[in-house]
Amino acid sequence: MNRGNHYIRLYLGMLLSVLLASLFFSGLYCFNNKYTQHTTQPISGLLILSETDMEQHPSRYLWHDWAYYPNVLLTPADFQDGSPDRYMTYVNLQSGNRMDLSGQSDQARFGCGTYLLRIQVPNTHISYSLDMPEVFSAYRLYINGNPALSIGNPDPDHYQDATGSRLVTFFPDENGRVTILIAVSNQSYFYSGMTFPPAFGTPQALNYTRGIRLGLRLCTIFMFQIAILVCGYFWFRTRHKNAALLALLCLLMIGWTVYPLLHTLFLLPVFPTYWLETLCCYGTLTLLLYLHNQVCGISATVSRISCGVAVSVCIGLSGYFFGASAIPDWGIAAVSHILAGYKLLLSAYLILTAFLTARKSEKNHQLLYVSLFFGCACLWDRIYPAYDPIFGGWFLEWVCTVLIYMLSAMLWRFLAESYTQNRLLQQQNHNAEKQLTMQTNYTLQLREQIEIRRRFVHDFRHHLRTLHTLAEQTGDQTVLEYLDSMGEYNSGTGKAAETYCGRPAVDALLFYYDNLAEIRHIDLSLQFQIPESFPMTDVELCTLLGNLLENAVEACLRMPPEAPKRILLKTACKPAFWYMVIENTYDGILVPKEQQGLFTRKNNREYHGIGLSSAIHVAEKHKGTLDVQPSAKLFRVGVLIPTGKHATTPKAMPPQ
Known part of the structure; x- marks a missing residue:
């Protein structure tokens, strides 16, 4: 329904x-x-306007029955003794006009011609205007025998095309007659001559x-x-x-x-x-x-x-x-x-x-x-x-x-x-960066405390050895037996946390996922190194690694219990770039996104694709690339970051 x-x-x-x-x-x-204006139009080249016509329609478009002399450029001098003895017809001004009306030429749109219109106005003491539209492609305008306007040069021997829209103001002669003569040439355009009707009326009406x-x-x-x-x-x-x-x-x-x-x-x-x-x-x-x-x-x-x-x-x-x-x-x-x-x-x-x-x-x-x-x-x-x-x-x-x-x-x-979504993602990244900065500061403080403890343990061993020597010298068997029971005097191992790249925040992140993989029974292989002058900050590098490793761990956890779960992270430092590959096993199921990329399969659908998008954003910020290459059983992500400098070999990685 x-x-x-x-x-x-x-x-x-x-x-x-x-x-x-x-x-x-x-x-x-x-x-x-x-x-389609309901105004008085010329008939046989003559327009007679009454006062009523001008009051009702102070402006009109002149398109009907212009006298047309094809293939000739006439001037007012040719009309001093009356109409010249040349072929003339009446035409309407429209886009289908031709310059040559004989129909014998294959290019009848090109050539020259002269348009003539006479207007009888009721009031000889006021000015009138003629609004000339574009005329193709050059013309001279005469009003009452006087040159009024010239656009381009219509002379065939010195032809120069030009178009423009102009408003011409004039007075009728003493008999209230206005004679409009337009000599046109066209050698340039597909339309020919006068294809748009000019407007005639009072200056106020036409300007309005x-x-x-x-x-x-x-x-x-x-x-x-x-x-x-x-x-x-x-x-x-x-x-x-x-x-x-x-x-x-x-x-x-x-x-x-x-x-x-x-x-x-x-x-x-x-x-x-x-x-x-x-x-x-x-x-x-x-x-x-x-x-x-x-x-x-x-x-x-x-x-x-x-x-x-x-x-x-x-x-x-x-x-x-x-x-x-x-x-x-x-x-x-x-x-x-x-x-x-x-x-x-x-x-x-x-x-x-x-x-x-x-x-x-x-x-x-x-x-x-x-x-x-x-x-x-x-x-x-x-x-x-x-x-x-x-x-x-x-x-x-x-x-x-x-x-x-x-x-x-x-x-x-x-x-x-x-x-809006982009702003939300930026805000989420900003919040994550703030939290990561706080975690970095905490990690630095924790490492300082560890170093203090290590120094204390190291120094305390010296004190124990000193006590052992003093006990031997005094023959105090009870103290010697107690010290000997302590072996190498290890009240603590004093062993520092794993070091992967020398950056505390990044080491802490990798150490966390190393322990997490061991707890989740995931075979994690870490071969991580970065050059000394690496362009990324700790925050950016942790954002990149954290999002990609999190996705890899989640993909492994979605596999069947009996399936082997492996994650490989390895890097390469070249003179001009740093390359990283994260490869993990997964169940082979991909959920396509509407536009581009891949959705993750998190329980909270609001955060679909944000981790991968954030990682892409970090890579592109440093003019790098992040490529996703899924296959049937392995999901591979490659990251390429330009460095512009030779990479150095970091400390050896601990065995995995």
Whole structure:
């Protein structure tokens, strides 16, 4: 019953996501689109505006019925005696425009042309403005016969491409007429001429719209910058690669969405500006795909194949941009269809993998819903080709922003949990180090007391010998018999504790496990040595040895009583490194951990893997390595620590 409810919620959520996404993109198309504004548009190259028109819509986007003269760059002088005797047609400003309308050229997007529009305004005593978007790839703007703006150099003999967004303010002539003449050349880009409609209206209205549009961009970029700082903090604390990848993803989104600000502030060349923008776009999709695979737990083979296809698309796009001038129109159209198919295929992959993951756990339902949102964006982008947003970005920018926020929330939750666990582990290590320091101090004091006792015993023997000599001299048989009964006058052996490496704390730890192994009937072989200038402190070395020996003893104790139990600890001192191997028998059973490494099998599951993790931390702190090599019957751990100096041979080990 619960499983059935899970599927019902899943399918209802999918249906609701598709419905809301479709309403969202349809709403953007209807209410945030330069082509769907209910404003008066030019007809046959002429726009007549009344006072009512200007009061109701103080700004409008001019996209309909521009007069277009293909294959020629005209100036106001060519119109002094009326319209020139050249071929002219009326065109709408959209992305599918061509410079050459004859259809006989394989590169009709390249060439030149002139756009003309006349506007009749109701008030001749106020100024008006024209907000010019990017025009591909160089143009000159004339208003009422006067040069108003020049971007790049459209002259075919001295062609230089450039793009930028500029606002031009002017007054109509005495008859209330505004004549806009734009001479355009394109020899650089896949889009040709005027593909985005300029905005016409009062300066106040255009500046207001322009300010909101750029302000929203700034806010979006600022949010991505905050996300980069948060990811950088988590990466610095946890060294988790997904935090760095998420920061890189936000950086790519900034590179993708910052172009309206750049075009407003600077005049930029077509190449490499639009190549970098497009590369950031498809790089964002590639990195989103990789992180999506990580969150969904996709198998390594499938993940490599899908990411390899995405990377190949990015590489192919780079070649596409570098060879722009040699690619015919049919090739450009084919690449456009391939990219559209790639986006649809990518959305289908995201939806399918997210669906399979969401069927297993309700935690991934949100990722499925956002994947459906992405798929709807790609679909509606094909259904609504005539879309140019007034505010915000294109469909794909919207959905990628939402998808990044969703992945960020999921990854940040995971990183926060990892950070909390890491802090807990650090606190436990800190407490252990404090206890070990106290034990070291106690051991030092104990050794001092032992040395005092040894000296006392040693000196006392001399006193006994002296008494024995005096008794012989005086002939006191009773005292002699008593002293002789003491043998070598040993009131105590005076033997010091075992010495393994000359470090009291480490010797005490090894001596403890040597005695413990004897009590537990474990055959322990110790061959331990360290160089004189060993980089580890007593605390670090005891942490490393204590955790590994504890794990080895516990593994032996879990074996059947009749099974042989052995532990081997041996070291090697080389000129550039110190190597240690701890090898123990075990029952051959390993419990895999969720991410990496191995769980221990302690009764208290809260401390699973902490000992091995702590040992790894100590090794990595000194730029060393700790390798775990389990086999069927032996569990082997190897530790390699760089020393940089020649090792010296320590005192010989006592026989084991």
